[in-house]
Amino acid sequence: TLKVDEKNDVYSFGVVLLELLTGRRPVGNFGEEGLDIVQWTKLQTNWSNDKVVKILDERLCHIPLDEAKQVYFVAMLCVQEQSVERPTMREVVEMLAQAK
Structure with a gap:
């Protein structure tokens, strides 16, 4: 069973950020069998x-690249394999607030 805690929520939020950045679903056709959005993003x-x-969704062409890079950075922190390496949601909110 999966233990539900804040760090799991942070990981899930990171996946959502990657979905928004890439315009892709979390699982699906990533060109290689068995890759999810996190693995695909790391590979790319x-x-x-x-x-x-x-990796940016072409529909985000109007977004300043620096902001997209900051969101990417936050997303990648959120999806760290080791939960202790992930930020808290408070830290995530602070980082995203600084991105704009």
Whole structure:
């Protein structure tokens, strides 16, 4: 069974942020069998903010790239494999507030 706690919620929120950035569903056709949106994003960007352009949904072309990079950075912190490495939701909110 999965233990429900704040850090799991943070991970889920990170997945939602990635969905918004990429315009993709969390699971589906990512070109390789068994990849989810988190694995696909890591593969495409190699954790680099500068490669965010590779994953951005084309419908977000009007969004300043710096803001998209900040949201990407927050999303990647949220989806850290080890829950202790994930930020709290309070920290997430603060980081996103600074992104605008």
